[in-house]
Amino acid sequence: MPRPWISTNLAISADGKISSVDRRPSGWTSRDDHARLLALRESACALIVGRGTLDADRMTLTVPGKVVQPLRCIISRSGEISADHPVFQKPGGPIHLLVTGDASPPPLPKVTFHGGSLAAFLETLSSDFGVKHLHCEGGGMLIRSLAEIDAIDEFHLTLAGHTLFGASQAPTATGIPADFLPRSLDFTLSHFDPRPDLGECFLSYRRAQ
Ligand SMILES: NC(=O)c1ccc[n+]([C@@H]2O[C@H](COP(=O)([O-])OP(=O)(O)OC[C@H]3O[C@@H](n4cnc5c(N)ncnc54)[C@H](OP(=O)(O)O)[C@@H]3O)[C@@H](O)[C@H]2O)c1
Numbered sequence: 001m002p003r004p005w006i007s008t009n010l011a012i013s014a015d016g017k018i019s020s021v022d023r024r025p026s027g028w029t030s031r032d033d034h035a036r037l038l039a040l041r042e043s044a045c046a047l048i049v050g051r052g053t054l055d056a057d058r059m060t061l062t063v064p065g066k067v068v069q070p071l072r073c074i075i076s077r078s079g080e081i082s083a084d085h086p087v088f089q090k091p092g093g094p095i096h097l098l099v100t101g102d103a104s105p106p107p108l109p110k111v112t113f114h115g116g117s118l119a120a121f122l123e124t125l126s127s128d129f130g131v132k133h134l135h136c137e138g139g140g141m142l143i144r145s146l147a148e149i150d151a152i153d154e155f156h157l158t159l160a161g162h163t164l165f166g167a168s169q170a171p172t173a174t175g176i177p178a179d180f181l182p183r184s185l186d187f188t189l190s191h192f193d194p195r196p197d198l199g200e201c202f203l204s205y206r207r208a209q
Contacts, residue, residue, distance in 0.1 A: 046125060055085070059086070158203070161199045191204035
């Protein structure tokens with residue numbers, strides 16, 4: 001099936017967590033990491049996040065100063081998103097909400113609703129909305145779903161050696177540690193930028209063919 005080229009970006013702690021067990025929001029990494037996040041966001045024509053990350057980080061999914069803003073895609077099973085969330089208040093790209101469960105779409109203004117599977121939604125973004133590069137900003141549960149259907153082409157990672165989150169139920173890059181993926185996916189290291197001054201290392205991996 002056709003789908004956009006898909007990149008992801010995450011920061012992980014020294015013990016492999018993307019957040020604490022009580023879902024600490026973003027802001028625990030360096031300014032350089034935040035600048036990298038914005039640069040990666042700017043390179044995409046559409047952004048995608050899980051509802052958990054949208055809520056925890058109060059995201060608006062916009063790029064400062066960009067004339068043509070990326071599409072903003074939100075994935076939820078429940079469809080439970082508050083109409084007063086900042087993403088619906090701040091001007092930006094068109095908002096697309098995929099609700100994979102049976103719930104009726106919530107009454108949200110200026111939102112295009114989709115049903116069905118994540119894979120079908122990716123195909124729709126490509127074929128109906130011309131999305132060539134979709135960039136995922138997490139969280140772990142959504143990235144796991146993308147990995148399960150082998151739909152990650154590039155994986156950007158900030159290894160944040162200065163932080164330990166602990167807790168077995170804190171989310172990792174593929175969600176709460178549970179079952180292995182259906183199969184291993186090979187990636188090749190394409191960028192390695194250790195920053196001892198920050199206690200961080202910026203990495204990128206490309207899906208190996
Ligand atoms: N360190 C980092 O770079 C980074 C990046 C992103 C997020 N985070 C952190 O990670 C935490 C959130 O992570 P999370 O693992 O809970 O992830 P998440 O994927 O953002 O949120 C989980 C929720 O998103 C929806 N969802 C995700 N995948 C879905 C799928 N395939 N189909 C249908 N719905 C799907 C569901 O929403 P419903 O409940 O509405 O059904 C699910 O409960 C937050 O604390 C956030 O700050 C950290």
